[in-house]
Amino acid sequence: MKFQVSLILTPLLLLLCFTERCQNFLYPLIDPGKLYNYVPPESQVSFYLYNYENLSDPNLLLVNDPKSIALSRYDRNLKTKFLIHGWSHHKDVPWLTEMREAMANTKQWNIIVVDWAPLSHVVYIEARVHTPVVAKQLAQMVFTLKLFAGLNASAVHLIGHSMGAHIAGYAGLKIQQMSKEKIERITGLDPAGPLFEWPHMEYLDEVLDPSDADFVDVIHTNGGRIAMITPAGHLDYYPNGGEKQPGCSLWICSHMRAVEYWTASIRNPMLFQSYFYKDYKRSSNVEELETYPMGILANKHFPHGTYYIETNEEYKDYIRTVTTIKDSYT
Numbered sequence: 001m002k003f004q005v006s007l008i009l010t011p012l013l014l015l016l017c018f019t020e021r022c023q024n025f026l027y028p029l030i031d032p033g034k035l036y037n038y039v040p041p042e043s044q045v046s047f048y049l050y051n052y053e054n055l056s057d058p059n060l061l062l063v064n065d066p067k068s069i070a071l072s073r074y075d076r077n078l079k080t081k082f083l084i085h086g087w088s089h090h091k092d093v094p095w096l097t098e099m100r101e102a103m104a105n106t107k108q109w110n111i112i113v114v115d116w117a118p119l120s121h122v123v124y125i126e127a128r129v130h131t132p133v134v135a136k137q138l139a140q141m142v143f144t145l146k147l148f149a150g151l152n153a154s155a156v157h158l159i160g161h162s163m164g165a166h167i168a169g170y171a172g173l174k175i176q177q178m179s180k181e182k183i184e185r186i187t188g189l190d191p192a193g194p195l196f197e198w199p200h201m202e203y204l205d206e207v208l209d210p211s212d213a214d215f216v217d218v219i220h221t222n223g224g225r226i227a228m229i230t231p232a233g234h235l236d237y238y239p240n241g242g243e244k245q246p247g248c249s250l251w252i253c254s255h256m257r258a259v260e261y262w263t264a265s266i267r268n269p270m271l272f273q274s275y276f277y278k279d280y281k282r283s284s285n286v287e288e289l290e291t292y293p294m295g296i297l298a299n300k301h302f303p304h305g306t307y308y309i310e311t312n313e314e315y316k317d318y319i320r321t322v323t324t325i326k327d328s329y330t
């Protein structure tokens with residue numbers, strides 16, 4: 001009962017509360033988990049391994065269960081990438097199906113989808129409370145693969161959209177605490193803003209930041225609205241300024257562009273040639289500037305900081321996207 005009351009009261013209070021001091025004061029209300037010791041069941045987080053051999057037949061991997069791994073198509077010789085959805089999504093939403101198929105078809109990685117649907121199909125604030133639970137379970141899964149399949153932290157890449165980006169961040173921290181190693185990479189696709197960036201909570205462990213992995217790259221497509229506008233990684237890409245995407249009138253459309261850009265970069269890794277923003281601002285002739293790809297090819301050897309790129313509108317037919325996104329200078 002108390003829990004339900006706080007779910008209704010908190011958004012109301014937040015609307016009235018604009019100063020940082022007031023927001024910090026409200027924090028315990030925003031996190032009913034801390035207030036009422038409410039812990040959702042971690043058993044509602046599932047891990048599905050997708051392999052190019054049969055994309056419609058994933059293997060369910062279980063935490064602390066070596067048999068589920070031994071019987072699966074998990075390939076010890078490949079690096080492992082986890083895909084994590086956000087609020088109110090599940091493993092079979094079209095963008096996630098499209099992304100995992102594009103990635104599994106490269107035959108370069110084990111692709112594991114983190115499905116936390118039962119914990120994400122609730123009001124936003126409650127889903128927010130669930131994110132640390134999902135993150136801890138994800139850390140347990142990585143640890144299970146380390147124990148029973150020799151997975152190296154240096155071969156782990158977490159890719160999360162919206163709330164999933166923060167789940168990736170907190171999982172990265174938990175893995176460090178468990179194994180004293182940083183994972184190789186986290187990619188945040190338009191990390192969620194409300195109750196992460198605003199009210200001011202960037203200092204919380206549950207918010208994605210560069211210390212969560214050896215390399216953190218972030219693509220901001222609806223910053224300052226549904227998502228974070230503040231840099232959260234070593235490299236932060238702001239296509240079209242990072243707030244609104246061409247061809248989108250609704251916020252959610254811009255928010256979903258981050259995952260579309262990512263999947264497009266899997267199919268065509270050199271597609272999004274971006275500028276280091278400091279160079280771009282100083283330059284009178286952008287044609288002369290060095291460019292750096294956004295998406296799968298981003299890496300820790302690029303100069304750290306903010307990147308800028310302009311894209312065109314795209315034509316899209318969700319499941320089988322015909323991507324016509326072009327980079328700005330071609």
Ligand SMILES: *[C@@H]1O[C@H](CO)[C@@H](O)[C@H](O)[C@H]1NC(C)=O
Nearest residue numbers: 052053054055056057058059
């Ligand atoms: C893929 O898995 C599904 C479900 O288990 C099965 O019905 C189908 O025949 C499989 N396809 C191939 C090509 O093995």
Ligand SMILES: *[C@@H]1O[C@H](CO)[C@@H](O)[C@H](O)[C@H]1NC(C)=O
Nearest residue numbers: 076149150151152153154155
């Ligand atoms: C794991 O990482 C360590 C350090 O980076 C490396 O020496 C080792 O060979 C790796 N093991 C595997 C199985 O890849």
